[in-house]
Amino acid sequence: xxxxxxxxxxxxxxxxxxxxxxxxxxxxxxxxxxxxxxxxxxxxxxxxxxxxxxxxxxxxxxxxxxxxxxxxxxxxxxxxxxxxxxxxxxxxxxxxxxxxxxxxxxxxxxxxxxxxxxxxxxxxxxxxxxxxxxxxxxxxxxxxxxxxxxxxxxxxxxxxxxxxxxxxxxxxxxxxxxxxxxxxxxxxxxxxxxxxxxxxxxxxxxxxxxxxxxxxxxxxxxxxxxxxxxxxxxxxxxxxxxxxxxxxxxxxxxxxxxxxxxxxxxxxxxxxxxxxxxxxxxxxxxxxxxxxxxxxxxxxxxxxxxxxxxxxxxxxxxxxxxxxxxxxxxxxxxxxxxxxxxxxxxxxxxxxxxxxxxxxxxxxxxxxxxxxxxxxxxxxxxxxxxxxxxxxxxxxxxxxxxxxxxxxxxxxxxxxxxxxxxxxxxxxxxxxxxxxxxxxxxxxxxxxxxxxxxxxxxxxxxxxxxxxxxxxxxxxxxxxxxxxxxxxxxxxxxxxxxxxxxxxxxxxxxxxxxxxxxxxxxxxxxxxxxxxxxxxxxxxxxxxxxxxxxxxxxxxxxxxxxxxxxxxxxxxxxxxxxxxxxxxxxxxxxxxxxxxxxxxxxxxxxxxxxxxxxxxxxxxxxxxxxxxxxxxxxxxxxxxxxxxxxxxxxxxxxxxxxxxxxxxxxxx
Ligand SMILES: Cc1cc2nc3c(=O)[nH]c(=O)nc-3n(C[C@H](O)[C@H](O)[C@H](O)COP(=O)(O)O)c2cc1C
Ligand code: SF4
Numbered sequence: 001x002x003x004x005x006x007x008x009x010x011x012x013x014x015x016x017x018x019x020x021x022x023x024x025x026x027x028x029x030x031x032x033x034x035x036x037x038x039x040x041x042x043x044x045x046x047x048x049x050x051x052x053x054x055x056x057x058x059x060x061x062x063x064x065x066x067x068x069x070x071x072x073x074x075x076x077x078x079x080x081x082x083x084x085x086x087x088x089x090x091x092x093x094x095x096x097x098x099x100x101x102x103x104x105x106x107x108x109x110x111x112x113x114x115x116x117x118x119x120x121x122x123x124x125x126x127x128x129x130x131x132x133x134x135x136x137x138x139x140x141x142x143x144x145x146x147x148x149x150x151x152x153x154x155x156x157x158x159x160x161x162x163x164x165x166x167x168x169x170x171x172x173x174x175x176x177x178x179x180x181x182x183x184x185x186x187x188x189x190x191x192x193x194x195x196x197x198x199x200x201x202x203x204x205x206x207x208x209x210x211x212x213x214x215x216x217x218x219x220x221x222x223x224x225x226x227x228x229x230x231x232x233x234x235x236x237x238x239x240x241x242x243x244x245x246x247x248x249x250x251x252x253x254x255x256x257x258x259x260x261x262x263x264x265x266x267x268x269x270x271x272x273x274x275x276x277x278x279x280x281x282x283x284x285x286x287x288x289x290x291x292x293x294x295x296x297x298x299x300x301x302x303x304x305x306x307x308x309x310x311x312x313x314x315x316x317x318x319x320x321x322x323x324x325x326x327x328x329x330x331x332x333x334x335x336x337x338x339x340x341x342x343x344x345x346x347x348x349x350x351x352x353x354x355x356x357x358x359x360x361x362x363x364x365x366x367x368x369x370x371x372x373x374x375x376x377x378x379x380x381x382x383x384x385x386x387x388x389x390x391x392x393x394x395x396x397x398x399x400x401x402x403x404x405x406x407x408x409x410x411x412x413x414x415x416x417x418x419x420x421x422x423x424x425x426x427x428x429x430x431x432x433x434x435x436x437x438x439x440x441x442x443x444x445x446x447x448x449x450x451x452x453x454x455x456x457x458x459x460x461x462x463x464x465x466x467x468x469x470x471x472x473x474x475x476x477x478x479x480x481x482x483x484x485x486x487x488x489x490x491x492x493x494x495x496x497x498x499x500x501x502x503x504x505x506x507x508x509x510x511x512x513x514x515x516x517x518x519x520x521x522x523x524x525x526x527x528x529x530x531x532x533x534x535x536x537x538x539x540x541x542x543x544x545x546x547x548x549x550x551x552x553x554x555x556x557x558x559x560x561x562x563x564x565x566x567x568x569x570x571x572x573x574x575x576x577x578x579x580x581x582x583x584x585x586x587x588x589x590x591x592x593x594x595x596x597x598x599x600x601x602x603x604x605x606x607x608x609x610x611x612x613x614x615x616x617x618x619x620x621x622x623x624x625x626x627x628x629x630x631x632x633x634x635x636x637x638x639x640x641x642x643x644x645x646x647x648x649x650x651x652x653x654x655x656x657x658x659x660x661x662x663x664x665x666x667x668x
Contacts, residue, residue: 001297001298001301001302002301003297003298003300003301003328003329004301005020005301005304005305006019006020006021006297006300006301006304006312006325006328006329007019007020007328007329008020010053010287010310010311012162012215012217012248012249012286012287013213013215013248014213014215015097015161015162015215016097017053017054017097017311018053018095018096019051019053019325019329020053020304020310020311020312021051021052021053021054021300021311021312021314021324021325022052022053022054022055022056022099022251022289022311022312022313022314023047023052023054023055023056023313023314023315023318024056024101024219024251024253024291024313024314024315025056025058025059025101025103025164025166025219026056026315026319026346026356027059027068027070027071027350027356028040028043028070028350028355028356028365029070029350029353029354029355029356030043030355030356030365031069031070031071031072032069032070033069034061034067034069034071034072034073034079035072035073035078035079035082036072036079036082036083036086037082038368039365039367039368040072040086041082041085041086041089042367042368043364043365043367044057044086044090045086045089045090045093045367046322046367047096047318047322048090048093048094048096049093049094049322049323050318050321050322050323050324050325050326051094051095051096051323051324051325051326051329052096052314052318052324052325053095053096053097053311053325054096054097054098054099054161054162054311055090055096055097055098055099056098056099056100056101056164057083057086057087057098057099057100057160058071058072058099058100058101058102058103058164059071059072059101059102059103059166060072060073060074060100060101060102060103060151060155061073061074061075061103061104061151062074062075062102062103062104062144062147062148062150062151063075063104063143063144063147064114065104065109065114065116065118065119066103066104066105066106066109066118066119066144066172067103067104067105067109067113068105068109068110068113069113071103074100074102074151074154074155075147075150075151077154077157079154079158080154080157080158083100083158083159083160084157084158084159087158087159087160088159091159097161097162098160098161098162099160099161099162099163099164099215099217100155100158100160100162100163100164101163101164101165101166101219102148102151102152102155102163102164102165102166102206103166103171104144104147104148104166104171104172104173105118105171105172106118106119106120106121106133106171106172106175107119107120107124107125107126107129107131107133107172107175107181108126108128108129108170108171108257109129109133110129110131111129111131116134117131117132117133117134118131118133118134119133119134119135119136119140119144120133120134120135120136120172120175120181121135121136121175121176121181121182121183121184121188121189121198122135122181122182122183122184122189123135124180124181124183127258128257128258135184138186141188141198144172145198145201145202145205146205148165148202148205148206149205149206149208149209150209152205152206152209152210152216153209153210155210156209156210156211156214161215162214162215162216162217162248163206163210163214163215163216163217164216164217164218164219164251165199165202165203165206165216165217165218165219165247166219167199167218167219167220167221167238167242168219168220168221168253169221169253169255169256169257170221170224170226170255170256170257170258173198173199173202174220174221174224174256176188176195176196176197176198176199177195177196177199177230177234177238178195178224178226178229178230179195179228179229180224180226180227180228180229182195192234192237196238196241199218199238199241199242200241200242200245203216203218203242203245203246203247204245204246207245207246212246215248215249216246216247216248217247217248217249217250217251217289218239218242218247218249218250218251219251219252219253220235220238220239220242220250220251220252220253220280221235221252221253221254221255221256222235222236222252222253222254222273222276222277222279222280223235223254223255223276224255224256224259225254225255225256225259225260225261225263226255226256226258226259229256232275232276232279232280233279235252235276235279235280236279236280236282236283236284237283239252239280239283239284239288240283240284243284243285243286247286248286248287249286249287249288249289249310249311250280250284250286250287250288250289251289251291251313252276252277252280252288252289252290252291252309253273253276253291253292253313254273254276254291254292260576260580262577262580263292264292264293264316264341264343264347264573265341265343265425265573265574265577266340266341266342266425266426266428266429266574267424267425267426267577267581268292268293268341269293269529270293270294270295270296270299270428271293271294271296271299271302271303272292272293273290273291273292273293274290274294274303274306274308274309275308276290277289277290277291277303277308277309278306278308278309281307281308281309281310287310287311288308288309288310288311289309289310289311289312289313290303290308290309290311290312290313291312291313291315292313293341294312294313294314294317295314295316295317295320295324295338295339295341296338296431297324297328297333297336300312300314316339316341316343316346316358317338317339319339319345319346319356319358319361319364320337320338320339320340320358320360320361320364321336321337321338321339321361322361322364324336334435334438334439334442335438335439335442336435337360337361337432337435338360338431338432338435339358339360340360340428340429340431340432341428342359342429342571342574342654343571343573343574344359344571344574344653344654344655345357345358345359345360345364345655346358347571347573348571348572348573348574351572351573352572357655359653359654359655359658359659360432360654360655360658362658362659362662362663370662370663370666372396372399372400372666373400374400374401375400375401375402375668378401378402378403379402379403379463379464379465379668380402380403380461380462380463380464380465381394381397381402381403381404381405381463381464381465381466381467381668382405382407382453382458382461382463382465382466382467383404383405383406383407383467383469384407384452384453384466384467384468384469384470384631385406385407385408385415385468385469385470385471385646385648386406386407386408386410386412386413386414386415386447386449386469387413387414387415387416387417387469387471387646387647387657388414388415388416388417388432388436388646388654388657388658388661389415389469389645389646389647389648389657389658389660389661390406390408390415390467390469390645390646390661391406391413391436391437391440391661392436392657392658392661392662392665393467393469393643393645393660393661393662393664393665394406394440394445394467394661394665395436395439395440395443395445395661395665396661396662396665396666397465397665397668398440398443398444398445399443400665400666402465402668404444404445404446405445405446405447405448406440406445406446406447406448407448407451407452407453407457408447408448408449408450408451409450409451409452409453410449410450411449411450412449413433413436413437413447413449414433415469415471415646415647416471416472416647416654416657417429417432417433417654418433418494418495419491419494419495419513420654421433422494422495422520423494423516423517423519423520424516424519424520424523425519425581426516453631455631455634455635458631458635462640463640464640464641465640465641465642465643465668466631466635466640466641466642466643467642467643467645467664468629468631468632468635468642468643468644468645468648469645469646469648469661470628470629470630470631470648471627471628471646471647471648472625472626472627472628472647472648472651473625473626473628474489474490474491474621474623474624474625475623475624475625475626476621476623477595477621477623479595479596479597479598480596480597480598481597481598481599482598482621484598484600484619486502486600486616486617486618486619487598487619487621488618488619488620488621489620489621489622490507490509490513490514490517490620490621490622491513493517493520493521493620494513494517494520500618501521501524501555501618502555502616502617502618503554503555503556503617504555504556504614504615504616504617504618505518505521505555505556505557505558505616505617505618505619505620506557506558506559506560506603506614506616506618506619506620507521507557507558507559507560507620507622508560508561508595508603508619508620508621508622508623509559509560509561509621509622509623509624510559510560510561510563510566510567510589510591511561511567511568511569511622511624512567512569512570512578513622514559514561514566514620514622515559515566515567515570515578515582515589516578517620517622518557518559518582518585518587518620519578519581519582519585519587521553521555521557521620522553522555522557522582522585522586522587523553523585524553524555525553525554525555526549526550526551526552526553527549527550532546532549532550551584551585551586552585552586553585553586553587556588556615557585557586557587557588558587558588558589558590558614558616559582559587559588559589559590560590560591560593560594560595560603560605560614561590561591561592561593562592562593562594563591563592564591564592565591566579566589566591567579569653590605590607590614592607592608593605593606593607594606594607596611598616598619599613601615601616601617602614602615602616603616603619624651625647625651626651627647627648627649627650627651628647628648629644629648629649632644632648641668643664643668645657645660645661645664646660646661
């Protein structure tokens with residue numbers, strides 16, 4: 001598809017933006033003390049150089065009470081010079097325009113950073129911090145509005161091109177807007193008009209602080225996706241009020257941190273939330289920006305062509321590939337590192353209190369440290385294994401000028417990634433396989449499929465470097481009955497090698513593989529997304545019937561595990577969504593349950609309540625994997641450089657495989 005709309009310029013109140021792409025605010029945890037630093041500068045500069053049209057540098061804290069030390073504070077002048085220096089450099093070197101996002105967390109702020117309770121419209125406990133905020137007095141409200149205005153003036157003083165007020169995701173302004181968190185009885189609570197008052201007064205104060213010519217935007221939740229809170233209708237009405245109050249653009253994202261409708265996980269279809277921007281677009285005349293899961297350039301282009309929005313946001317896609325805009329513009333789409341919405345390197349890490357990374361882009365957040373330099377002594381390198389670690393290693397080594405041949409014993413590249421992209425809702429992971437395949441081809445890696453690299457071949461070819469990335473294989477447990485014909489491996493099932501699956505299924509092992517395999521089996525007899533869309537479009541059945549049809553499997557599926565909890569190796573931002581899917585599919589989860597024996601029609605298990613049997617005409621084994629590393633052991637002392645990478649070293653996750661492949665290739 002031609003990406004014409006993406007690269008059309010747009011003018012927002014006189015501010016000329018060279019294309020329709022925006023990088024939204026992302027809290028990165030690259031600062032630990034509220035200050036702007038070199039790590040943040042390097043991160044933003046690289047993305048400006050990558051061609052983004054409008055780039056948010058923030059969030060910026062408007063008040064210590066509503067901030068955390070991991071975001072840059074703008075409640076005094078101390079960060080203004082560093083921010084100004086960055087803005088000036090971006091403006092001097094690139095066409096990128098910049099916007100500073102003002103954030104007050106309200107009840108999402110934690111007392112551990114300020115020593116005081118957080119403040120919010122009403123004292124309603126936060127599901128994120130488990131703390132109850134203090135109800136804001138009129139004085140607090142006045143002071144906080146002033147803090148927004150003062151911070152906005154600093155944004156202008158720091159040479160940004162625009163300021164954005166964050167009113168989404170359940171933060172302070174959103175807390176005032178929602179009847180769920182605003183129980184006030186004064187003029188700031190009660191009817192819609194009153195609940196919007198705080199937000200409107202913030203806009204007025206910010207406008208006054210920056211003057212009429214400066215661009216002021218607002219970021220709203222297009223739907224709070226919280227029971228009894230704002231839907232797209234009320235959110236759009238608020239957007240219309242914001243326009244009346246002189247806002248120049250509306251940036252529309254999804255729900256709150258607390259919502260139980262997935263917003264950002266890989267099972268959210270690309271472009272699923274463009275309709276939220278469309279709802280706003282119907283009610284305002286100013287530019288509207290759509291957000292969430294728009295990283296696929298074709299999806300972004302279509303969203304713009306549809307007329308539902310005037311610009312699109314790329315958050316995580318810009319973590320994965322800082323050069324995304326330029327690569328699309330220069331028709332180098334084969335070179336894109338695609339965000340697969342796994343959240344493993346970014347959101348999961350962020351919520352664990354660690355600086356944000358990207359599992360597919362090892363340089364994210366380490367822009368200054370990890371630099372790919374051409375080699376001055378090209379080496380002959382053989383790579384055993386075409387999984388992610390082997391491919392990433394081969395790609396980076398070849399890019400640096402080494403002579404690389406990669407051997408894969410099966411008929412396709414991917415290794416464990418083929419399993420990772422097989423479960424229902426994980427199809428997005430296929431984009432990274434395509435991307436790695438395209439890139440290793442472009443950089444001249446010689447790929448030999450259906451060819452196992454043997455010791456004789458290594459002796460004959462005498463490489464300078466041997467990289468062993470031969471992956472892992474499923475382990476088997478010595479349980480009576482494990483050899484019966486109705487016992488299958490999860491890996492085989494996920495690769496479509498199992499044709500007959502019974503009505504009663506027991507999955508042994510409740511890690512990511514076991515849980516995702518169970519869900520995949522449950523989805524086999526429910527209509528797929530296209531069929532559901534068709535039936536919904538034609539109102540073929542009632543909404544209730546369709547919901548039941550899309551959830552309920554004909555099979556009775558049980559997942560057992562000896563551990564206390566299921567899916568312990570799934571990141572927190574994806575785990576709840578997976579658990580929700582398992583529940584909706586009617587899958588029974590039995591933690592603390594040990595497999596004792598597999599019989600012809602059942603399994604015998606030990607539970608905290610004693611022994612029991614579970615009917616089973618198919619038993620799926622998902623009990624883990626063991627490294628395959630014989631070549632490493634054979635050649636490690638034979639005078640050549642031998643590297644052990646990825647699952648061949650120890651079975652871990654995708655991010656470890658990429659990082660290890662990348663960093664090892666920088667070192668050869
Ligand atoms: C690590 C991380 C931190 C974020 N912090 C903020 C924030 O401070 N303010 C905000 O408006 N959105 C924040 N977001 C949400 C993003 O701006 C964006 O809306 C979201 O990632 C969905 O878009 P995407 O699918 O393009 O990533 C954050 C996202 C990530 C990944
Ligand atoms: S870690 Fe995953 S979700 Fe986050 S930016 Fe990278 S690919 Fe995207």
